[in-house]
Amino acid sequence: MWRRVASVSHLTFAQKSIVNKDVCKLKFWEAFSTGIPRKEKGTFQRDKTPFITFVLGGPGSGKGTQCMKIVENFGFTHLSAGDILRREIASNSADGTMILDTIKEGKIVPSELTVKLIQKEMESSDNYKFLIDGFPRSEDNRIAFEQIIGAEPDIVLFFDCPEDEMMKRVLNRNQGRVDDNIDTIKKRLKVFSALNLPVVKYYLERGKLYKINAVGTVDEIYKQVYPLFAQFNFEQQV
Numbered sequence: 055m056w057r058r059v060a061s062v063s064h065l066t067f068a069q070k071s072i073v074n075k076d077v078c079k080l081k082f083w084e085a086f087s088t089g090i091p092r093k094e095k096g097t098f099q100r101d102k103t104p105f106i107t108f109v110l111g112g113p114g115s116g117k118g119t120q121c122m123k124i125v126e127n128f129g130f131t132h133l134s135a136g137d138i139l140r141r142e143i144a145s146n147s148a149d150g151t152m153i154l155d156t157i158k159e160g161k162i163v164p165s166e167l168t169v170k171l172i173q174k175e176m177e178s179s180d181n182y183k184f185l186i187d188g189f190p191r192s193e194d195n196r197i198a199f200e201q202i203i204g205a206e207p208d209i210v211l212f213f214d215c216p217e218d219e220m221m222k223r224v225l226n227r228n229q230g231r232v233d234d235n236i237d238t239i240k241k242r243l244k245v246f247s248a249l250n251l252p253v254v255k256y257y258l259e260r261g262k263l264y265k266i267n268a269v270g271t272v273d274e275i276y277k278q279v280y281p282l283f284a285q286f287n288f289e290q291q292v
């Protein structure tokens with residue numbers, strides 16, 4: 055049965071104090087660059103500090119589905135760590151086989167690899183608003199992101215969903231994923247409980263976490279999500 059980590063059970067909305075977060079106008083990549091080659095001016099207007107949202111939740115909790123709606127309304131770039139890793143497998147890269155075997159086992163790919171793939175996507179984007187979906191999956195992921203990219207998330211969403219509902223959704227997903235089978239889902243749920251929940255607790259304690267009840271229709275769930283982004287007055291998408 056999916057276990058709620060005790061300190062997670064009373065998860066509450068993050069302090070309103072982050073609502074008026076002053077996003078400093080630092081040239082983000084200059085401030086945090088680890089010698090990453092900067093794109094020439096004009097190919098990407100990095101005059102805005104990236105706004106980073108981590109999207110957490112178990113397998114089938116609805117992260118990707120909700121991210122698509124946030125993209126529609128607020129113009130974020132959706133970076134699904136799982137999709138990025140699946141693209142790496144499809145590219146027949148040197149790491150592809152290892153990644154495939156790891157995903158089949160429901161385990162976590164070495165953090166440095168995942169973070170560098172995410173970094174490449176961020177670097178090649180002309181956006182400053184990022185939804186990083188299914189990341190961080192572990193403390194190791196979180197630390198690697200901070201060390202390699204030198205940034206922390208502005209807000210963290212946590213889609214809280216009971217195990218039986220997640221199981222049902224994943225088994226009905228029919229996207230041909232190698233990890234959408236009963237054996238792998240059980241392993242992924244164990245990994246979620248053991249490794250992902252400590253990350254949820256970490257951001258809760260730092261007042262960055264928004265817990266969303268992920269049971270109900272897609273729209274009912276999105277009704278909880280929309281105001282979390284509307285509060286920042288991002289330019290609304292027409």
Ligand SMILES: Nc1ncnc2c1ncn2[C@@H]1O[C@H](COP(=O)(O)OP(=O)(O)OP(=O)(O)O)[C@@H](O)[C@H]1O
Nearest residue numbers: 112113114115116117118119223224227270271272
């Ligand atoms: N509120 C909902 N009610 C019922 N089904 C849903 C809901 N939200 C998403 N689904 C469906 O559940 C499945 C899993 O959703 P989604 O892929 O968004 O989850 P996820 O958290 O990204 O999962 P994973 O971590 O495995 O990628 C999809 O088939 C999706 O259409």
Ligand SMILES: Nc1ccn([C@@H]2O[C@H](COP(=O)(O)O)[C@@H](O)[C@H]2O)c(=O)n1
Nearest residue numbers: 135136156157160161162163188189191
């Ligand atoms: N940070 C991450 C994210 C994902 N993985 C691996 O990919 C699988 C699928 O992820 P989804 O978010 O698409 O469900 C996941 O079960 C992991 O095996 C990872 O290693 N690190």
Ligand SMILES: [Mg+2]
Nearest residue numbers: 117118134136
């Ligand atoms: Mg997903």
